[in-house]
Amino acid sequence: MSLSLVTALLLVGLPVADRVCAALAEQRIAERIAARQHTLSGTPQVTIGGFPFLLNAARGAFPTVEVQADATTEEGRSVRATVELRDVAxxxxxxxxxxxxxxxxxxxxxLGEGLGPDATLSADxxxxxxxxxxxxxxPLTVVAEPRLTGRTISLVPVAASFAGRPVDPSGPRxxxxxxxxKVEVPELPAGLTPTRVSVDDAGVTLHARGDDIRLT
Structure with a gap:
């Protein structure tokens, strides 16, 4: 076998082997998370950033690690979680x-529990x-602004109409x-702290951040 052929095989094979090792590591991490977090629905998806993986593993440092998972809260609400960890060492x-x-x-x-069978929620x-x-x-339509105060999420009505006519959103009813x-945010994993809440077509999203996160 010529040297050029060996070199070509190495150039093709090393990235493949590196990706296989990364995939195995991602699967092991996902299984460990699933075993510890009992609110999860199934096994999360883990993505380890940085190339080559084997060199980063030898150094014990990775630029990013992302975890995506589906979970169910104590109230039975479905939640999609995405956590991006940076400078993992x-x-x-x-x-x-x-x-x-x-x-x-x-x-x-x-999120529609208690609003009635005909109620619908959407982003404005x-x-x-x-x-x-x-x-x-x-028909009654109310537009509400989500607000985060400490660990409490509340909805503040800012516009409303009834039977097509504007009504006072701050009225008593x-x-x-x-x-x-109002919703109290439970303790988040890894000591994350809630920072804000937003609404888009995917639903209502709680944003959180943390520094110096201990993973294991």
């Missing part, structure tokens, strides 16, 4: 991340929540209906 027999950003998204169909296109329902056979919709 081996320290003191475990791993630490210099920082982490996470999003936890609840789809609209998991401006980062707010649109609630549509029927009262005595007439609408205000009372939304006063009971």
């Amino acid at each position: 081996e320290r003191d027999g475990g791993y630490e991340a210099a920082s982490a950003d996470a999003v936890f998204t609840a789809p609209f169909d998991s 296109g401006a980062g707010r929540l649109r609630v549509e329902a029927e009262i005595l056979g007439l 609408i205000s009372a209906a939304f006063a009971d919709r």
Whole structure:
């Protein structure tokens, strides 16, 4: 076998072997997360960033590690979680991340409990929540702004209409209906801290961040 052929085989084979090793490591990490986090639905998806993986593994440091998972809250709500860990390094027999950003998204169909069978939730296109329902056979639409205060998520009505006519969103009936919709954010994994809440076509999303995250 010529030297050029050997070189060609190495150039093709090494990246493949590197990717296989990375995939095996991602699968092991996913299985460990699933074993520890009992609220997850199935095995999460883990992506280790950086190439070559084997060199990063030998150094015990990775530029990014991303985890995506489906979970169910204690209230039975479905949540899609994505956590991006940056500058992950081996320290003191475990791993630490210099920082982490996470999003936890609840789809609209998991948030409508208590609004009535005909109520629908959607994004209004401006980062707010649109609630549509029927009262005595007439349409009621309320647009509410999500707000995060500490660990409490609340919805503040900012616009409303009934039977096609504008009504005061701060009126007692609408205000009372939304006063009971507050949600306390539970303790997040890895000590993440809630930073803000947003609304888009995917649902209502809680954003969180952490620094100096101890993983194991």
